[in-house]
Amino acid sequence: xxxxxxxxxxxxxxxxxxxxxxxxxxxxxxxxxxxxxxxxxxxxxxxxxxxxxxxxxxxxxxxxxxxxxxxxxxxxxxxxxxxxxxxxxxxxxxxxxxxxxxxxxxxxxxxxxx
Amino acid sequence: xxxxxxxxxxxxxxxxxxxxxxxxxxxxxxxxxxxxxxxxxxxxxxxxxxxxxxxxxxxxxxxxxxxxxxxxxxxxxxxxxxxxxxxxxxxxxxxxxxxxxxxxxxxxxxxxxxx
Numbered sequence: 001x002x003x004x005x006x007x008x009x010x011x012x013x014x015x016x017x018x019x020x021x022x023x024x025x026x027x028x029x030x031x032x033x034x035x036x037x038x039x040x041x042x043x044x045x046x047x048x049x050x051x052x053x054x055x056x057x058x059x060x061x062x063x064x065x066x067x068x069x070x071x072x073x074x075x076x077x078x079x080x081x082x083x084x085x086x087x088x089x090x091x092x093x094x095x096x097x098x099x100x101x102x103x104x105x106x107x108x109x110x111x112x113x114x
Numbered sequence: 115x116x117x118x119x120x121x122x123x124x125x126x127x128x129x130x131x132x133x134x135x136x137x138x139x140x141x142x143x144x145x146x147x148x149x150x151x152x153x154x155x156x157x158x159x160x161x162x163x164x165x166x167x168x169x170x171x172x173x174x175x176x177x178x179x180x181x182x183x184x185x186x187x188x189x190x191x192x193x194x195x196x197x198x199x200x201x202x203x204x205x206x207x208x209x210x211x212x213x214x215x216x217x218x219x220x221x222x223x224x225x226x227x228x229x
Contacts, residue, residue, distance in 0.1 A: 004157075031215060043204070043219045050214050091157060093217075099210045100146035100165045103217055105157040 004106035018080040025094030120220035133192040137205035146208040
């Protein structure tokens with residue numbers, strides 16, 4: 001398996017623009033997580049899905065952020081409009097979903113909003 | 115509530131000397147605990163995991179960790195550091211509730227290895 005695949009790897013955008021980050025989880029995994037990593041705040045869980053359904057989105061910072069999982073093999077995280085403080089590395093991870101199993105992380109998308 | 119505390123934000127060792135990265139956890143029941151490693155500009159990789167089997171857990175790259183319930187600790191060790199071990203290390207506790215796993219990360223420990 002190729003692992004969790006995220007695209008793009010790097011994104012530079014201007015403030016106010018819409019940004020869409022994409023994730024393909026490992027086939028057969030039914031849990032998917034979006035994390036944000038910054039120097040100041042470390043790793044923050046933004047949202048997680050189980051069987052394509054959003055379970056906990058309490059970590060989504062504000063209404064400018066939205067996430068979807070239209071099917072088991074694809075998820076998006078959208079920021080509209082983007083702001084410089086959204087600059088961070090965004091990770092997607094997937095997990096088989098059984099009790100106490102680890103999550104497998106993608107390589108991340110480094111977002112820079114200027 | 116589940117939580118983890120990594121006691122050191124930075125650890126610096128010389129190549130060939132032992133590594134100790136400390137983690138304490140808080141859990142209302144017997145926890146599952148992981149260590150992840152993140153090399154610069156890379157994703158997170160699982161180093162090892164404890165899921166209530168043997169208390170001494172061996173992982174990749176010569177790392178191991180010991181679960182000590184009496185001390186609520188899960189410290190990561192390696193007998194001899196390599197330059198390639200320089201990375202950030204995260205201690206993680208799992209919250210399994212309602213049929214879903216939620217990973218709760220510590221703040222991370224940055225390991226520097228000097229020649």
